[in-house]
Amino acid sequence: MSENSSMEEEFATSGNFSYAMDYAHDAGRGLREETVRYISKVKGEPRWLLNFRLRALKIFEAAPIPPWIPVDLTPLQFDQIRYYLAKDQEPKRRWEDVPDEIKATFDRLGVPENERKFLAGVEAQFDSEMAYANLRQSLTERGVIFVNSTEGLLQHESVFRPHFGKVVPAADNKFSALNGAVFSGGSFIYIPKGTKLDQPLQAYFRINAEQFGQFERTLIIVDEDAEVTYLEGCTAPRFESSALHAAVVELVVMPRAKVQYITVQNWSSNVYNLVTKRGIARESAEIRWIDCNIGSRLTMKYPCVVLAGTHARGEMVSISVAHHGQYQDTGAKMIHRASHTSSHVMAKSISIQAGVAAYRGITRAAKSAKNCKNYTRCDALMIHPESVSKTHPTLDVQGALSQVQHEATVSRVSDEQIRYLRQRGLGESQAMGLLVNGFLNELLREFPMEYGVELKRLIEMEMEQR
Amino acid sequence: MEYKKLSTMLPADGILNVPGGFWFIDDLPAEASYELRLDAHVRCKFILHLGLQGHRIRRRVIFSICGENAKLDAHVLIQGAKNQCIEWVGIQRHLIGNAESNLFIKSTAENAVEISIISKIILDANATKSCAYFQNKNLILSNRAHVTARPELEIFANDVHCSHGAAIGGIDPMEEFYLRSRGISQRAVKALLQRAFAEEILCQMPNDMPCNQAR
Numbered sequence: 001m002s003e004n005s006s007m008e009e010e011f012a013t014s015g016n017f018s019y020a021m022d023y024a025h026d027a028g029r030g031l032r033e034e035t036v037r038y039i040s041k042v043k044g045e046p047r048w049l050l051n052f053r054l055r056a057l058k059i060f061e062a063a064p065i066p067p068w069i070p071v072d073l074t075p076l077q078f079d080q081i082r083y084y085l086a087k088d089q090e091p092k093r094r095w096e097d098v099p100d101e102i103k104a105t106f107d108r109l110g111v112p113e114n115e116r117k118f119l120a121g122v123e124a125q126f127d128s129e130m131a132y133a134n135l136r137q138s139l140t141e142r143g144v145i146f147v148n149s150t151e152g153l154l155q156h157e158s159v160f161r162p163h164f165g166k167v168v169p170a171a172d173n174k175f176s177a178l179n180g181a182v183f184s185g186g187s188f189i190y191i192p193k194g195t196k197l198d199q200p201l202q203a204y205f206r207i208n209a210e211q212f213g214q215f216e217r218t219l220i221i222v223d224e225d226a227e228v229t230y231l232e233g234c235t236a237p238r239f240e241s242s243a244l245h246a247a248v249v250e251l252v253v254m255p256r257a258k259v260q261y262i263t264v265q266n267w268s269s270n271v272y273n274l275v276t277k278r279g280i281a282r283e284s285a286e287i288r289w290i291d292c293n294i295g296s297r298l299t300m301k302y303p304c305v306v307l308a309g310t311h312a313r314g315e316m317v318s319i320s321v322a323h324h325g326q327y328q329d330t331g332a333k334m335i336h337r338a339s340h341t342s343s344h345v346m347a348k349s350i351s352i353q354a355g356v357a358a359y360r361g362i363t364r365a366a367k368s369a370k371n372c373k374n375y376t377r378c379d380a381l382m383i384h385p386e387s388v389s390k391t392h393p394t395l396d397v398q399g400a401l402s403q404v405q406h407e408a409t410v411s412r413v414s415d416e417q418i419r420y421l422r423q424r425g426l427g428e429s430q431a432m433g434l435l436v437n438g439f440l441n442e443l444l445r446e447f448p449m450e451y452g453v454e455l456k457r458l459i460e461m462e463m464e465q466r
Numbered sequence: 467m468e469y470k471k472l473s474t475m476l477p478a479d480g481i482l483n484v485p486g487g488f489w490f491i492d493d494l495p496a497e498a499s500y501e502l503r504l505d506a507h508v509r510c511k512f513i514l515h516l517g518l519q520g521h522r523i524r525r526r527v528i529f530s531i532c533g534e535n536a537k538l539d540a541h542v543l544i545q546g547a548k549n550q551c552i553e554w555v556g557i558q559r560h561l562i563g564n565a566e567s568n569l570f571i572k573s574t575a576e577n578a579v580e581i582s583i584i585s586k587i588i589l590d591a592n593a594t595k596s597c598a599y600f601q602n603k604n605l606i607l608s609n610r611a612h613v614t615a616r617p618e619l620e621i622f623a624n625d626v627h628c629s630h631g632a633a634i635g636g637i638d639p640m641e642e643f644y645l646r647s648r649g650i651s652q653r654a655v656k657a658l659l660q661r662a663f664a665e666e667i668l669c670q671m672p673n674d675m676p677c678n679q680a681r
Binding site: 351367380383384385386387388389390391392393394395398399400402403404405406407408409410411412 | 618621626
């Protein structure tokens with residue numbers, strides 16, 4: 001019992017901690033051309049990158065907000081958001097050098113312990129810039145690059161520039177254009193040919209300031225026959241006003257390479273999380289997106305795999321939990337452009353109280369692609385009478401040589417199930433937690449063990465809070 | 467089985483409170499939009515056929531379940547040929563609970579046919595203890611054909627049974643090989659498998675209908 005109450009206490013305060021900070025660089029509120037020029041100047045960027053930013057800004061200003069966005073975005077107030085806040089330009093390489101107030105935040109999130117325990121490299125982003133970045137010496141010697149976006153573009157231009165902005169161009173959508181204009185932070189990773197990383201690389205993203213926008217940009221290039229697992233975790237404190245997180249993630253996966261990209265998103269309920277994630281898989285390459293969305297006011301995230309090489313494979317495992325007042329609009333895009341490609345999507349969502357969980361996805365098989373196979377399954381669990389569940393899939397097939405399938409079910413926790421568990425001595429919330437974990441168990445096993453256990457515990461706590 | 471033709475009863479505004487029974491919908495204009503309402507205790511079965519004539523065919527059908535214990539069973543067959551462009555928009559809306567609806571769509575696309583199937587199940591907050599199912603199977607017979615399916619769900623009540631499924635694919639190469647190895651020509655194999663695919667719905671159609679006279 002005392003363990004339960006301490007868990008509840010920990011949960012109740014888990015998102016609340018924020019620290020007063022003195023920022024060395026602040027681009028002010030609102031977005032104008034000067035804001036973009038300021039960011040570029042502070043970061044000491046070359047001319048071509050400033051032009052890229054300015055072009056993206058023009059696209060952002062011209063593009064309308066997509067009419068199908070399910071939630072009113074007016075609380076966001078683009079002219080009140082702070083687009084760049086940073087304490088330092090260079091991330092610290094030693095944990096001891098990280099400023100105390102930032103260290104306190106990441107200490108609480110468990111960054112140093114995780115790094116010691118099971119990570120090959122870690123980056124911790126605090127508002128706009130990386131506060132800490134470290135990669136094991138042995139991997140640096142093998143040619144692995146794991147740096148922040150500015151460092152990547154300045155010091156490894158020949159590696160990153162040919163792929164930068166090619167998978168997700170600035171004109172892709174309004175929020176990718178916004179990211180293109182003001183991006184800062186995020187990871188640049190290069191895994192050389194034949195290098196297989198046994199341990200994952202990880203990034204932590206933290207919003208600390210009020211009315212702030214975080215726009216990190218991640219580019220991962222995995223060369224032939226290489227393998228990597230990348231983990232990202234996101235948190236933010238709870239403020240009265242809204243914050244924006246508009247990230248862009250690009251994956252370039254060369255022939256026979258494998259990438260596993262794992263996200264655990266636990267933003268606070270005032271964050272609008274509008275993210276564009278896309279990967280290109282060449283011949284016999286494999287991309288796996290594993291995505292868990294628990295927090296935020298609105299999440300719109302549809303990780304995409306473009307299967308551009310023969311025998312490429314794409315996979316998506318998605319868990320989303322929508323609480324009262326939250327809208328989780330998640331899904332997957334599988335674009336089959338080459339023959340003999342396959343993709344698999346498994347999505348499970350839970351709506352609690354008046355939460356809305358939606359699946360939105362597309363599977364497209366091009367005319368030129370033969371023998372493509374896709375299977376998509378989405379299951380929804382609705383906990384309360386006012387819960388809402390939606391499914392918006394699109395299947396688009398040209399030509400007679402591909403097989404595409406979609407299935408969806410909606411169910412609820414029945415009174416009989418609850419009664420059965422209560423008869424065995426469990427409390428109602430424990431019974432509910434057990435049933436919800438049972439519903440998700442199949443997908444939770446896809447996460448690394450440490451994350452799977454943590455997620456199970458988090459979901460149990462969420463059910464007890466309901 | 468006795469069947470009734472919907473086209474003879476459809477009012478100008480396109481909204482019809484359907485009495486129970488077996489309905490066949492065939493001879494409507496190329497572009498038609500109507501709402502079929504099922505009141506309490508009404509049990510209906512609809513058979514719809516699209517694609518016999520016309521270049522651009524568009525159907526927008528709303529099945530509204532307005533009363534308890536109503537049961538809807540609708541089977542739709544879409545057969546596109548040449549360069550037809552066929553669009554189906556179907557909405558199963560449950561306004562009240564304790565009712566059941568089941569929509570089953572099969573389509574075949576030959577030559578340069580374009581078929582778009584948009585379907586939505588909407589279960590209102592009052593529609594507790596509803597059962598709503600949608601199933602869609604599409605067979606593409608030519609490399610120039612294009613099929614898009616968009617099966618959507620919007621569920622606002624939690625005590626419901628609801629599922630949907632959609633599949634798009636070509637002829638199974640194993641089935642084709644089996645028939646070809648028995649000496650049947652490529653063309654005949656295609657026609658036979660197409661026929662077998664559609665048979666599930668065709669066999670329920672009245673014998674005197676044009677779409678069934680070719681059997």
